[in-house]
């Protein structure tokens with residue numbers, strides 16, 4: 488069971504992606520993976536931008552179930568596996584919004600990035616939007632979930648085998664309304 492299951496019906500995520508930057512880097516005919524899609528908020532937003540093939544996956548059964556009941560038209564899948572059931576290079580682009588933020592172990596983050604690198608096409612774009620802190624910050628959120636707001640350098644260091652095309656800090660308050668920063672990174676798979 489995921490620690491997100493028990494809060495799936497009462498959280499409303501608020502971290503934004505930069506849709507202008509995303510559209511400028513990812514062609515409309517791309518097949519996109521929304522990794523850690525939650526209840527499909529970003530999956531839906533990407534479809535509304537005009538993309539047609541967007542798959543959302545999440546390790547919380549209850550998040551996916553909420554998403555499918557609110558938006559049955561979305562392709563949201565519950566997946567708890569460490570190895571993704573997708574072929575090498577299956578996706579043109581992968582999006583993570585506030586996902587690494589709630590993965591507090593470095594080795595687990597690295598494993599995820601390595602698996603995402605495998606399922607991304609050569610030259611494909613990975614887009615990260617994550618809460619970011621000047622000083623790396625581990626804490627438990629108001630909803631009881633373990634969080635890690637990493638520094639800009641820590642996020643960038645995770646993207647070995649990608650070429651970082653842009654890395655931008657913006658203001659974005661947390662779900663509980665605290666002032667915070669977010670990082671938006673666009674990186675391309677190079678090898």
Ligand SMILES: C[S@@+](CC[C@H](N)C(=O)[O-])C[C@H]1O[C@@H](n2cnc3c(N)ncnc32)[C@H](O)[C@@H]1O
Pocket residue numbers: 489491500502522523524525526527528529544545546547550566583584585586589590599
């Ligand atoms: C803060 S929520 C963000 C949800 C969504 N991306 C959004 O911004 O609306 C983080 C999500 O990541 C999911 N998650 C965490 N670890 C995961 C993993 N290893 N595989 C898939 N999903 C994961 C959680 O279940 C949760 O739904």
